[in-house]
Amino acid sequence: MLRTRPLANRSDPAIRRSAGQGPAWLLAGITAVSAGMIPATSQAVPVPEDPLVRIYYDVELASYCGMVTNAVRDGFNQELSAMIHNGKFSPDVVRQARNQGLEAVYQEWQNRGLGGFRGWCRKDGAASVRRFSIETQE
16 A cells, blocks of 8 residues: 655654755764774774684685585584584583684675675685595595
């Protein structure tokens, strides 16, 4: 059904004050980014140094690049199991590391921009695949 009633009451003083001011939210956002209050996405995102975070980063990177095979998945599972067993990490620490790794990959993917991930996949994605690939570990 077609809506015939206006969406806003133009007699409202708040609406009359804001009329003709343009998109104030846009100006506020630009100001916040330029003032450094919100980080710009073009800043480099560091690769995680923590080995437990890094393992999740690497497998998620391979996944973003569409490079996860059965051999990669099996290699990841073996390496992760050994790391958790040897380090005796609690489930909460493992969950936190997983979340940090996934977030780091997502931030870097956003940082790459349209098409910028291709070189990232060729270099870093391929290195992640080599790390986990069962064929190369034998």
